[in-house]
Amino acid sequence: MTLNFFNPNKKKSSGVRRINWLRIIVGLGALAFLIYRAIILITRPTYGSVFWLSFLNTGLIVGGMYALIAIGYTLVYGVMSLINFAHGDIMMLGCFAGFFTFEAFDAWKIGDSNFMNMYPGLAIFLAFLAGTGVSMISGYYLEKIAYRPLRNSPVRLAPLISAVGASIFIETAAQLMFGATKKTYKNPPLLARGSGWNIEMGDGMIVITKTGVFSLILALILMIGLYIFVRKTKLGKSIRAVSQDKNTAQLMGINTDRVASQTFMISGVLAGAAGVMWGIHNGLFNHYVGFLPGIKAFTAAVLGGIGNIPGAMAGGMILGIVESVGPAFLGIDFQLKDVIAFSILIFVLILKPSGLFSKNASTQEKV
Amino acid sequence: MKNTSAVAVRKGVLTAIILIFLQLINMTAALGAMLEKMITSAKSVKSVSPLFYGVIVALVAFFIAFSFIRSLYRPGKPKPTPLYCLGESLVIGLVSGVLIAALNALISTLNANGVKIRTYLDMMAPDAIKTAAFGREIPVMIGIYLALTIAGALLGGLIAWIIKSTGQPANAWAALQRAIAENHTIRFIRRNKIVRILVIIAILIFVFALPFILSPYGISILGLVLIYAVLGLGLNLIVGLSGQLVFGFVAFYAIGAYTFALLTAPKPLGLEFSFPIAFLVALAISGLSGVIVGLPIMNLRGDYLAIVTLGFAEIIRSLVNSNLLADFTGGPQGIKDIGQPRQPGFIESLIGKPMPENIYFLYVIMIFFAVTLYIVYRLQYSRVGRSWEAMREDETVAQACGVATSYYKVLAVIIGAVIAGAAGALYASRNTYIGPGDFVFMVSVNSLAVIVVGGMGSIPGALIGAFIIKGVPELLRDLENYRMVVFGVLLIAMMIIRPEGLLPIRRKKIYAEPDKDLEILKKELKP
Structure with missing residues (x-):
C-alpha cells in the first residue's frame, strides 16, 4: 500500500480517484514560493515598470521563435510518436542558409551599391526562402535516412538513439565545414540590428527593435498560416488523422509514410524560418545555435501538451516570457534562465504530464 | 533493366555527395594521411601525397559500386551478366567523377581568382584546395578524378560480381567453421574445465601485469576507458535492464565528482578529507540525488x-x-x-620503493571496476534483475505478475546514480582538477553510446563499448576532429543494421515443444 505514494497515475478499477500527495506537496510548495516572491517584490520593488515591460518585450520575441520550433516537435510527435532530437540542428541549418544568402547579396555589386542595399525587402524574402528551403530538404532527408528504416524496429529506443546520432552528425559536420568561430549576420539596412523605436515611459525608456517586431509578426503570421493549413487542407486533414490513429488512417487510404515525410518538411520550414529570425534578431551564431532552443522548444511543446498545435504555440510564448521575466521575479542571476526553463519542464511533467492545454488527457495520454 | 540504370545514376550522385562532403570537411586528406602513415610507416605526415588522396577517392566509389552490384543479386531476379555489372559500375564512376571534378574546378577557379573561400568553408585553406586538385591544372585534374572514380567503381563492381557468382569467401568461411566444430581436439579443449581455468588464470595475470607493460599514455587511456566502463555499467542498469531512457546521466557523474572534489580539495571549502571517507560520502550524495530525481520521474516513460x-x-x-x-x-x-588515495604501507615494503602514482591509480580504478562488475553481475541475475527485465519487456504484464514497478524503477535509478557517482569521484581524483567543462551533455551521450554499441543489458558489452567509444578515438588521433562525425553516422547505422549491439545479451530461449512435452507428461502421469 505504501507504494501508492509512488504510483499516482495508476487508474484503479474501482474508479476511486487516489489523492496524489507528491503532486500536491510539490504544487503547493511552488505556489507558496511564488506568492512569497510576489509579496517581496510588491513591498520592496527592485525593478521599475519599464524593466518589466522590456523583459516582456524580449520574452515575446524569443517566445515566437520557440513557438515555431515547438510546432515542429508537436507535429512530428503526433504523427510518428518520436522526439525529433535533431530538430534544433535543422533550425541551425536554416540559420546558416540565411547567413550565406545575405553574404552573397552583400557581395553582389550593382553599380556602386550592392544588391542588399538596393532591394532589401527582396533580400530578406530570399533569405527566408533559402533558410526554409534548406531546412525543409534536410528535414525530408533526415526522416528518410535516420527514421524511416527504424519505423518497425524491435528495439524501442532505436529511433531516439538514431535521432541523437543525426543531431551529433549535423552539428559536428557544420562545425567542421563552417568553422567553430561565431559568425555575425549581415542584416539589410531595413532591419538593422539595434535600430528601432524608443518609447518614453515615466521613469525610463523601452527600446522596441525593428528586428524584434519583424520576428514576432512573422512568427504570428506563420503560426496562423499553419493553423489554417492543418485545419483546412487535405494534407492537414491527413496529418490530423494519422496523429489520432495511425492504423485507421491507413485503412482509410492515407499513405502514412508520405504524411510522415511531409510532416517533417513542414516542421523543417517552420524551424528554418525560426533559424533565420534567430540570426536576424540576435546576430551572433555558430553551429551550436540549435541545441538550447531545440530543448527549450521541446519544453514548450510539453508545456502545451505534446501533439497539440495551439498548445505548442501558447507553450512557446509562455516559456519565452517566463524565461525572460523569471530571473527578475525570482531575484536570481540572469545566467540562470536556462535553469528556470528546465525547472518548468520538470514541474509540468510532475504536476500535469498531459500539458496545460490538453482537453482529453484521459484518452490521449502520451506519457 | 532501365529501372536499375536510374538507380545507378542515383548511386553515382550519392557517391559524389559523399566525396564532396568528405572534401569539404577535409576528411579525405586526413584519411589519406592515415593510410600513408600506416603503409609507409612514416612518423608524421604533414600533407598527404596525391597517391593516397586518390586512393581514398577511389575507395569511396569502390564501396558504393560494390554494395550496389551486390544488391542486384536478389532472389527471384535473373542474375545480371558481368558486362551489365561493369556497365552499371561505369555509370556510377562517371556520374560521381563528373560531379566531384566540377566542384573542384569551381573551387580552384575561385581560389585562383583570389576569393577567400576559407572565410565561409573553414577547412578549405589554399593548401587543402591544392591537395584536392592533385597540384595540377584544371583539365588534368578533371581527368584524374574521372579516372579514379571510374577505376574504383569498376573494380568494386568486378569484385562484387566475382564474390556473388562464385559465392567463395562465404562458402570457405562456412566450411572452416564446420571443420572447427567437427574437430575433436578443438572440441575437447573447448569443453575441458582445466583448460578453461588455465585461460582465466592467464587472463588475470595479464590484467594484473598490464599497468607495468603499458606506456604512461596507455595507462591514462586505460584508466579513462575503465572509468567509462563503470559509467556504462551504471547506465546499463537503468537503460539496458530496467528500460528507462535516462539522457542526463552526467548529472549523477557530476554530483559524485563535485562532492568528492569539494571534500578533498583545499580551495573552496578546505575540508581535505581522506580518500575513503570522501569517496563514501560522494557515493551517498549521488545516491541521494538519484532518489530526488527518481521519485518525480518514475511515472514518465521513454522519450519524456x-x-x-x-x-x-x-x-x-x-x-x-x-x-x-x-x-x-x-x-x-x-x-x-x-x-588522491594514499598508498598503503605494505606495497612499499613489498617492492622496496613506492609505486609510481599513475600505476597505483590504475590499480585503484581496476579494483573499483571489478567491484562494480561483481555487483552488477549479481544484480542482473537476482530477483531484482529479473524484475527489471520483466519491466523492460512489458510494464503492464510485469505489474500483473506482482512486480512493484515504481519501486524497482526508482531502485534502478538510485543504484545507477551511485555507480555514476563512483565513476565521477574516480575521475575527479585521477585528474586532480574538474570544471564545468568536464560535465557537458556529450558525457551523457558517450555513456549511452557505450551501452548502445556494446549491447543493451550486456555486461561484457559495456567494456567493449567503452573501449570503442573512448579507447579507439584516442588510438586514432589523426582522425580526432572527425570522430564525432563518424560517431553520429555510426549511431544511425548501428540502429539500422544491428540495433542489439556488438555483444548482445544472450537470453535463454524457452520453447514449448508440444509433441515432446506431451510425451514426457504422459510418462510422468502414468501411475
Whole structure:
C-alpha cells in the first residue's frame, strides 16, 4: 500500500480517484514560493515598470521563435510518436542558409551599391526562402535516412538513439565545414540590428527593435498560416488523422509514410524560418545555435501538451516570457534562465504530464 | 533493366555527395594521411601525397559500386551478366567523377581568382584546395578524378560480381567453421574445465601485469576507458535492464565528482578529507540525488524521461557554472588539487620503493571496476534483475505478475546514480582538477553510446563499448576532429543494421515443444 505514494497515475478499477500527495506537496510548495516572491517584490520593488515591460518585450520575441520550433516537435510527435532530437540542428541549418544568402547579396555589386542595399525587402524574402528551403530538404532527408528504416524496429529506443546520432552528425559536420568561430549576420539596412523605436515611459525608456517586431509578426503570421493549413487542407486533414490513429488512417487510404515525410518538411520550414529570425534578431551564431532552443522548444511543446498545435504555440510564448521575466521575479542571476526553463519542464511533467492545454488527457495520454 | 540504370545514376550522385562532403570537411586528406602513415610507416605526415588522396577517392566509389552490384543479386531476379555489372559500375564512376571534378574546378577557379573561400568553408585553406586538385591544372585534374572514380567503381563492381557468382569467401568461411566444430581436439579443449581455468588464470595475470607493460599514455587511456566502463555499467542498469531512457546521466557523474572534489580539495571549502571517507560520502550524495530525481520521474516513460533527465543535467551544469554558487563550487574556474588515495604501507615494503602514482591509480580504478562488475553481475541475475527485465519487456504484464514497478524503477535509478557517482569521484581524483567543462551533455551521450554499441543489458558489452567509444578515438588521433562525425553516422547505422549491439545479451530461449512435452507428461502421469 505504501507504494501508492509512488504510483499516482495508476487508474484503479474501482474508479476511486487516489489523492496524489507528491503532486500536491510539490504544487503547493511552488505556489507558496511564488506568492512569497510576489509579496517581496510588491513591498520592496527592485525593478521599475519599464524593466518589466522590456523583459516582456524580449520574452515575446524569443517566445515566437520557440513557438515555431515547438510546432515542429508537436507535429512530428503526433504523427510518428518520436522526439525529433535533431530538430534544433535543422533550425541551425536554416540559420546558416540565411547567413550565406545575405553574404552573397552583400557581395553582389550593382553599380556602386550592392544588391542588399538596393532591394532589401527582396533580400530578406530570399533569405527566408533559402533558410526554409534548406531546412525543409534536410528535414525530408533526415526522416528518410535516420527514421524511416527504424519505423518497425524491435528495439524501442532505436529511433531516439538514431535521432541523437543525426543531431551529433549535423552539428559536428557544420562545425567542421563552417568553422567553430561565431559568425555575425549581415542584416539589410531595413532591419538593422539595434535600430528601432524608443518609447518614453515615466521613469525610463523601452527600446522596441525593428528586428524584434519583424520576428514576432512573422512568427504570428506563420503560426496562423499553419493553423489554417492543418485545419483546412487535405494534407492537414491527413496529418490530423494519422496523429489520432495511425492504423485507421491507413485503412482509410492515407499513405502514412508520405504524411510522415511531409510532416517533417513542414516542421523543417517552420524551424528554418525560426533559424533565420534567430540570426536576424540576435546576430551572433555558430553551429551550436540549435541545441538550447531545440530543448527549450521541446519544453514548450510539453508545456502545451505534446501533439497539440495551439498548445505548442501558447507553450512557446509562455516559456519565452517566463524565461525572460523569471530571473527578475525570482531575484536570481540572469545566467540562470536556462535553469528556470528546465525547472518548468520538470514541474509540468510532475504536476500535469498531459500539458496545460490538453482537453482529453484521459484518452490521449502520451506519457 | 532501365529501372536499375536510374538507380545507378542515383548511386553515382550519392557517391559524389559523399566525396564532396568528405572534401569539404577535409576528411579525405586526413584519411589519406592515415593510410600513408600506416603503409609507409612514416612518423608524421604533414600533407598527404596525391597517391593516397586518390586512393581514398577511389575507395569511396569502390564501396558504393560494390554494395550496389551486390544488391542486384536478389532472389527471384535473373542474375545480371558481368558486362551489365561493369556497365552499371561505369555509370556510377562517371556520374560521381563528373560531379566531384566540377566542384573542384569551381573551387580552384575561385581560389585562383583570389576569393577567400576559407572565410565561409573553414577547412578549405589554399593548401587543402591544392591537395584536392592533385597540384595540377584544371583539365588534368578533371581527368584524374574521372579516372579514379571510374577505376574504383569498376573494380568494386568486378569484385562484387566475382564474390556473388562464385559465392567463395562465404562458402570457405562456412566450411572452416564446420571443420572447427567437427574437430575433436578443438572440441575437447573447448569443453575441458582445466583448460578453461588455465585461460582465466592467464587472463588475470595479464590484467594484473598490464599497468607495468603499458606506456604512461596507455595507462591514462586505460584508466579513462575503465572509468567509462563503470559509467556504462551504471547506465546499463537503468537503460539496458530496467528500460528507462535516462539522457542526463552526467548529472549523477557530476554530483559524485563535485562532492568528492569539494571534500578533498583545499580551495573552496578546505575540508581535505581522506580518500575513503570522501569517496563514501560522494557515493551517498549521488545516491541521494538519484532518489530526488527518481521519485518525480518514475511515472514518465521513454522519450519524456529522456528529456526530463536531460533538463536535470543542464540544470546541474548551469548551477555549477553560475556565479550564484561560485564561492561554493569554484564556478567556471573549477576545483584544483583534488585529493588522491594514499598508498598503503605494505606495497612499499613489498617492492622496496613506492609505486609510481599513475600505476597505483590504475590499480585503484581496476579494483573499483571489478567491484562494480561483481555487483552488477549479481544484480542482473537476482530477483531484482529479473524484475527489471520483466519491466523492460512489458510494464503492464510485469505489474500483473506482482512486480512493484515504481519501486524497482526508482531502485534502478538510485543504484545507477551511485555507480555514476563512483565513476565521477574516480575521475575527479585521477585528474586532480574538474570544471564545468568536464560535465557537458556529450558525457551523457558517450555513456549511452557505450551501452548502445556494446549491447543493451550486456555486461561484457559495456567494456567493449567503452573501449570503442573512448579507447579507439584516442588510438586514432589523426582522425580526432572527425570522430564525432563518424560517431553520429555510426549511431544511425548501428540502429539500422544491428540495433542489439556488438555483444548482445544472450537470453535463454524457452520453447514449448508440444509433441515432446506431451510425451514426457504422459510418462510422468502414468501411475
